[in-house]
Amino acid sequence: MAYLSMGEAHRRITEYLNRFSDAVSYQNGISLKSLFSLSSNSHFLLSLSDALILVNDFNRLINQNDNYSHFSDIISPLFRSLQHYKQSNFVEAYNAFEKTANAFVQEFRNWESAWALEAVYVVVYEIRVLAEKADRQLAAIGKSPEKLKGAGSLLMKVFGILAVKGAKRVGALYVTCQLFKIYFKLGTVNLCRSIIRSIETATTIFDFEEFPNRDKVTYMYYTGRLEVFNENFPSADYKLSYALKHCNQQHEANIRMILKYLIPVKLSIGILPNHRLLEKYNLLEYGNIVQALKRGDPRLLRSALQYHEDWFLRSGVYLVLEKVELQVYQRLVKKIYIIQKQRDPSRAHQVKLEVIVKALKWLEIDMDVDEVECIMAILIYKNLVKGYFAHKSKVAVLSKQDPFPKLNGKPVNS
Amino acid sequence: MESGSGNPRSSFSQSRRQKFPLNASTATHHRSKVSTFSQRVTPPPTTGNNSNASTSDFNDDDSSFGVLLGTCSYMCPERERIQREKLRDLAVFERLNGNPRKSSPVLAVKKFCRTISIKDVQASDMRPLNVLEDTLNYLLGLLDSKEHPFEVVHDFIFDRTRSIRQDLTMQNIVNKKAIYMYEGMVKFHVISHHKLWGSMGDPNIASTHHLNMEQLTKTLSSLFNLYEANRNSNDVHENEAEFHSLYVLLNLGSHSKPMGEPLSLWFSHVSTSILKSKEMRFARRIVRSFRMGNYIDFFHTVAAEASYLQYCIMEPYINEVRSLALSYINFGGYKLHPYPLFKLSKHLMIEESDLESFCHSCGLETCTDESGNKLLHTKQTTFSHPKGGFQKYSFLGLQDYER
Numbered sequence: 001m002a003y004l005s006m007g008e009a010h011r012r013i014t015e016y017l018n019r020f021s022d023a024v025s026y027q028n029g030i031s032l033k034s035l036f037s038l039s040s041n042s043h044f045l046l047s048l049s050d051a052l053i054l055v056n057d058f059n060r061l062i063n064q065n066d067n068y069s070h071f072s073d074i075i076s077p078l079f080r081s082l083q084h085y086k087q088s089n090f091v092e093a094y095n096a097f098e099k100t101a102n103a104f105v106q107e108f109r110n111w112e113s114a115w116a117l118e119a120v121y122v123v124v125y126e127i128r129v130l131a132e133k134a135d136r137q138l139a140a141i142g143k144s145p146e147k148l149k150g151a152g153s154l155l156m157k158v159f160g161i162l163a164v165k166g167a168k169r170v171g172a173l174y175v176t177c178q179l180f181k182i183y184f185k186l187g188t189v190n191l192c193r194s195i196i197r198s199i200e201t202a203t204t205i206f207d208f209e210e211f212p213n214r215d216k217v218t219y220m221y222y223t224g225r226l227e228v229f230n231e232n233f234p235s236a237d238y239k240l241s242y243a244l245k246h247c248n249q250q251h252e253a254n255i256r257m258i259l260k261y262l263i264p265v266k267l268s269i270g271i272l273p274n275h276r277l278l279e280k281y282n283l284l285e286y287g288n289i290v291q292a293l294k295r296g297d298p299r300l301l302r303s304a305l306q307y308h309e310d311w312f313l314r315s316g317v318y319l320v321l322e323k324v325e326l327q328v329y330q331r332l333v334k335k336i337y338i339i340q341k342q343r344d345p346s347r348a349h350q351v352k353l354e355v356i357v358k359a360l361k362w363l364e365i366d367m368d369v370d371e372v373e374c375i376m377a378i379l380i381y382k383n384l385v386k387g388y389f390a391h392k393s394k395v396a397v398l399s400k401q402d403p404f405p406k407l408n409g410k411p412v413n414s
Numbered sequence: 415m416e417s418g419s420g421n422p423r424s425s426f427s428q429s430r431r432q433k434f435p436l437n438a439s440t441a442t443h444h445r446s447k448v449s450t451f452s453q454r455v456t457p458p459p460t461t462g463n464n465s466n467a468s469t470s471d472f473n474d475d476d477s478s479f480g481v482l483l484g485t486c487s488y489m490c491p492e493r494e495r496i497q498r499e500k501l502r503d504l505a506v507f508e509r510l511n512g513n514p515r516k517s518s519p520v521l522a523v524k525k526f527c528r529t530i531s532i533k534d535v536q537a538s539d540m541r542p543l544n545v546l547e548d549t550l551n552y553l554l555g556l557l558d559s560k561e562h563p564f565e566v567v568h569d570f571i572f573d574r575t576r577s578i579r580q581d582l583t584m585q586n587i588v589n590k591k592a593i594y595m596y597e598g599m600v601k602f603h604v605i606s607h608h609k610l611w612g613s614m615g616d617p618n619i620a621s622t623h624h625l626n627m628e629q630l631t632k633t634l635s636s637l638f639n640l641y642e643a644n645r646n647s648n649d650v651h652e653n654e655a656e657f658h659s660l661y662v663l664l665n666l667g668s669h670s671k672p673m674g675e676p677l678s679l680w681f682s683h684v685s686t687s688i689l690k691s692k693e694m695r696f697a698r699r700i701v702r703s704f705r706m707g708n709y710i711d712f713f714h715t716v717a718a719e720a721s722y723l724q725y726c727i728m729e730p731y732i733n734e735v736r737s738l739a740l741s742y743i744n745f746g747g748y749k750l751h752p753y754p755l756f757k758l759s760k761h762l763m764i765e766e767s768d769l770e771s772f773c774h775s776c777g778l779e780t781c782t783d784e785s786g787n788k789l790l791h792t793k794q795t796t797f798s799h800p801k802g803g804f805q806k807y808s809f810l811g812l813q814d815y816e817r
């Protein structure tokens with residue numbers, strides 16, 4: 001590092017203080033936001049950090065002028081945070097930044113208009129990212145990582161401030177999305193429920209569409225995933241489809257994340273993606289599941305589930321995919337029916353259970369006639385097959401009209 | 415119970431040196447009403463008035479009371495025993511020769527105290543690990559006592575094991591011996607779950623069953639935290655897979671989430687070696703057949719592979735699957751081919767006579783053909799899932815378990 005004179009260090013600090021008080025007095029949100037953006041590695045903040053390491057009594061500089069001293073609760077811990085951040089001491093950097101965030105949010109609450117919303121966004125974002133860094137350091141030295149949890153409570157407070165008042169309300173969804181990221185990371189997604197309820201209440205008097213597009217997409221992505229966990233497929237379909245439709249088409253990584261959950265949801269309501277889509281977004285893990293559904297091949301379904309078991313389990317879609325098994329059996333029976341129809345159309349609607357047993361054996365699945373009867377009974381009950389089974393003669397008799405009803409975008413009856 | 419025969423090397427001091435995320439959660443154990451697996455990350459109530467008080471402050475407190483070392487060498491502190499003798503507050507198991515105002519050091523067991531504050535605790539009220547282990551063994555030994563109705567036995571062990579957990583928590587004992595003890599206590603709640611289920615018709619027992627379930631889930635999630643806290647690299651503890659499989663079985667139904675988290679989400683953070691264990695494969699196969707309604711595979715798998723503990727958890731689902739099977743057969747079966755009960759009873763692993771009355775409780779009529787075979791007519795419109803179907807029916811895979 002080049003030698004830094006004390007005079008230059010003072011100059012840099014004063015420059016920051018001037019920019020801060022100017023941004024506030026001219027209500028310049030863009031300028032203010034850049035002053036909080038620790039992780040941006042902007043040249044201005046980096047050179048300020050160097051200066052702060054040199055000048056230990058920066059509080060004297062802050063307090064010497066009324067324009068700055070008014071904001072000392074915000075700036076003083078921010079300077080300390082920058083010092084620690086520069087030295088990669090993220091736990092202390094977080095602790096200090098948390099104080100800054102609290103003080104700034106209090107200030108923001110008192111401002112009539114929402115001009116500083118962009119700066120709030122940056123503070124909220126920095127808090128989360130810094131907390132994650134701090135937790136990694138804490139975990140590495142065997143201490144309990146708890147900063148992200150703390151960031152969660154802080155953001156809840158910010159959410160409370162934004163969610164109530166008129167013009168500031170559009171900012172609530174951004175904070176919500178950051179909270180979702182925290183809760184998903186911590187595995188405490190049940191905490192999402194209360195914020196979702198607030199958003200839903202708010203949107204009875206405020207049009208959801210007025211939120212920024214970016215936040216709407218993120219919100220729909222996370223709430224869609226929650227619906228997947230709860231196996232509420234129509235709603236998951238709606239939310240994830242919304243996210244997909246409104247997502248910036250340039251952001252392929254985001255589209256992939258949405259599709260990762262939307263595809264299993266679509267499968268469960270009987271809609272199959274074409275192979276090009278899986279290829280384009282590198283989601284070939286689903287390839288053989290789709291094939292199994294097309295071919296009516298339960299063995300292929302099992303092996304596909306097994307082959308990518310870890311990935312499916314980690315993503316939380318394993319149980320959703322496992323559920324498509326019934327649709328695979330439906331397809332298998334349908335194929336047998338089609339073959340019979342080609343041979344003897346008049347008797348095609350009678351399917352001997354032994355024939356299904358044989359077909360399964362050919363697929364190397366060992367299932368006796370009792371279990372096949374059980375599967376047929378389920379298919380009929382869940383309206384995947386129309387007809388009845390005769391226990392004594394071991395035959396399934398299919399309805400002559402529409403023997404294999406389509407799901408038409410509805411989940412299999414439970 | 416193997417908890418008494420742990421290794422002789424005392425890991426007491428070791429336990430206090432370790433600082434785990436667990437500290438925070440178990441310290442609040444007796445205070446929090448519901449505890450879920452996510453408890454690990456739920457902020458403990460802090461004493462500071464500053465809502466930002468970071469949890470590191472709490473941990474400092476924590477280590478200061480972690481120094482607390484019990485000196486009570488009896489199952490019950492003498493002070494408490496004398497006081498309860500005076501108040502005639504003795505459980506039947508604690509009375510010396512049946513005398514309601516006289517107990518003895520080998521009979522009295524420390525009660526669970528809801529409103530205990532760390533500051534009031536004296537070392538003489540706190541039992542050290544070896545005494546706690548002996549106390550637990552003594553309590554679990556009472557499980558087989560035939561002298562008193564099970565509810566009475568349960569009530570006593572339920573309360574006194576809670577007090578054991580409280581002592582463990584307050585002394586911050588989180589070592590492998592604590593794991594064995596928690597496993598023993600989970601077992602107690604699981605077996606009770608099964609035994610109480612048989613008498614659910616009685617509203618008192620139904621509420622006991624509910625409270626038992628609450629402690630079962632709490633104790634189980636504390637056990638999971640202990641496993642985590644004692645993990646060296648990626649090894650799996652001896653019984654860890656089986657206890658994890660119990661979690662899955664508790665959450666079989668998509669709408670019953672006694673532990674608050676959907677299975678899909680839970681799977682996403684359980685370690686691969688556990689997910690692929692034999693016990694977990696069993697539980698996951700049960701999930702698959704249960705959710706699909708494949709009663710043949712469900713009963714096959716239960717009869718072939720379930721451990722006694724797994725069976726105890728699953729018992730309530732057994733009749734649920736049976737009534738599902740009846741609804742499928744009734745709905746899809748050919749009207750002119752009534753279904754022989756003998757055959758169906760084999761599928762559903764139930765005595766034929768029991769199946770007949772089970773059909774009736776589902777609103778289905780049965781009949782007898784000319785050669786005396788019992789039959790179920792299909793396409794009856796009167797089917798309904800039995801309400802409060804707590805009546806016990808045979809499960810023909812169970813004989814192997816009866817000890």
